[in-house]
Amino acid sequence: MKIALNLANRVYLNRRAWTLGYGVAGLALLGLLVMNGVFFWQGRTQVAGLETTLAALRLDAAARGVGTVEVGPAAFQQLLREVALANSILESDSFRWTQLLDRFEDVIPEGVSLRSILPDYKTRALNLTAVARGLEEMTACLDQLMRSEHFRHTYLLRQEKTTVTDFAGREREAVLFSLVVREAF
Numbered sequence: 084m085k086i087a088l089n090l091a092n093r094v095y096l097n098r099r100a101w102t103l104g105y106g107v108a109g110l111a112l113l114g115l116l117v118m119n120g121v122f123f124w125q126g127r128t129q130v131a132g133l134e135t136t137l138a139a140l141r142l143d144a145a146a147r148g149v150g151t152v153e154v155g156p157a158a159f160q161q162l163l164r165e166v167a168l169a170n171s172i173l174e175s176d177s178f179r180w181t182q183l184l185d186r187f188e189d190v191i192p193e194g195v196s197l198r199s200i201l202p203d204y205k206t207r208a209l210n211l212t213a214v215a216r217g218l219e220e221m222t223a224c225l226d227q228l229m230r231s232e233h234f235r236h237t238y239l240l241r242q243e244k245t246t247v248t249d250f251a252g253r254e255r256e257a258v259l260f261s262l263v264v265r266e267a268f
């Protein structure tokens with residue numbers, strides 16, 4: 084069997100479809116070109132308006148006697164440090180000790196005394212150290228703290244037996260424990 088193909092007699096390329104495809108692609112590219120031109124023109128108009136406003140603000144500042152200040156990266160970092168310091172002062176000032184101590188008076192049972200209260204402003208937690216007469220008082224204190232709506236996230240960190248001296252000068256055994264209260268303020 085001998086296969087012979089004569090390409091000279093027939094056109095195998097659909098020229099109409101290719102021409103139509105090129106025309107559609109050309110129109111799409113032309114539409115994109117027009118859209119980019121419109122966006123470019125709008126951007127130029129907006130930049131010109133901003134430059135006019137900036138020039139008016141500079142003239143107004145010069146009329147008031149206020150000079151312009153150029154802010155570099157070092158000055159900007161210094162400004163950020165000052166803002167962070169001011170925010171930390173405001174955050175610590177928003178913490179109300181009297182309100183916290185009132186809540187503890189309502190929750191801490193008889194036989195338990197707080198030795199230290201250390202707030203952590205970044206994590207909004209309280210680290211507490213307390214002394215209880217015995218294990219029952221410590222357990223009651225933990226239960227009441229966890230039942231309270233303000234101190235629900237209470238976790239016991241450590242406990243140990245210790246000797247304390249009362250107001251009369253007598254020594255007795257007690258339970259020293261520390262805990263953390265998360266989301267306390």
